Amino acid sequence: MDIQVWSDVVCPWCYIGKTRLEKAIAQFDGDVMVTYRAYQLDPSPVPQPVAIKDAMAAKFGGRERAEQMLAHVTSIAAADGLRLDYDRAVAANTLDSHRLIAWAAGQDRQADMLDALQRAYFTGGADLGSRPTLAGVAASIGLDGAAALAYLESEAGIGAVTTDLTEARELGITSVPTFVIDGKYAVQGAQEPATLLAALEEIARRESVDIGQ
Numbered sequence: 001m002d003i004q005v006w007s008d009v010v011c012p013w014c015y016i017g018k019t020r021l022e023k024a025i026a027q028f029d030g031d032v033m034v035t036y037r038a039y040q041l042d043p044s045p046v047p048q049p050v051a052i053k054d055a056m057a058a059k060f061g062g063r064e065r066a067e068q069m070l071a072h073v074t075s076i077a078a079a080d081g082l083r084l085d086y087d088r089a090v091a092a093n094t095l096d097s098h099r100l101i102a103w104a105a106g107q108d109r110q111a112d113m114l115d116a117l118q119r120a121y122f123t124g125g126a127d128l129g130s131r132p133t134l135a136g137v138a139a140s141i142g143l144d145g146a147a148a149l150a151y152l153e154s155e156a157g158i159g160a161v162t163t164d165l166t167e168a169r170e171l172g173i174t175s176v177p178t179f180v181i182d183g184k185y186a187v188q189g190a191q192e193p194a195t196l197l198a199a200l201e202e203i204a205r206r207e208s209v210d211i212g213q
Contacts, residue, residue, distance in 0.1 A: 003033070004179070013177060014176050018036075039165065040094055042093075049090040089122065099161055103157055104143060116137050
C-alpha cells in the first residue's frame, strides 16, 4: 500500500496526524510505504523571527483567541504523547524545511528528518527559517550538517517542493494533513488511529476485490 502524506512542518495537526498514522500502520497487517509531500499553510516570507503567539494573535483576531486555539491543540497533542511548547515556537516560512526533507529523502532518511524538524520546532523553539539551524537539525540525526547547509544555500530541492505544491493544488488539497492512499483514496485530517486503521483495512479489502475481478 502506498500512502502519500501532504503536510507542513509547522502544522500541529500534521504532527499529530503523523503520530496517529504510525500507530495505525503498526497495527495494519500489510506492507505500507509512506512518502511525505510538501505543503505550505502560509507561503508568505518571514523576514525576522516572530513569536508564534504574536503571529497567531495578528492573524486570528487577538491574543485571547490565539491562546484558546493553541491550548486546544496542545491538549490534544498531549493525549497522543506529543509536547507542543508554544511559549518558545516562532513563525517561519517552511520552504527550506521542505527542501531539507527532500535532501534527506535522497539518503533514505525522510521520515527521520521530518520528525527531527517537528520536534525542534514544537519543543525546542527552533527557528526553521534559519538555514544554519536547519543544518544543525540535520546533523542531530547523524547527517552531514555542512553538506545540508551547502544544499540549502544553493537552489537545490526547490523543484521537488514546487512539484509537491503543484500536485496538491491539482488534487484540490486545501488542508493538511491529507493522506492519499494508492493514488485514489483520500483521507483528510488528523484522524484517530482506529479510524485510520479501519480506512487502511477497507482500502486493502477493496483493492483485493478489484484484483480478484
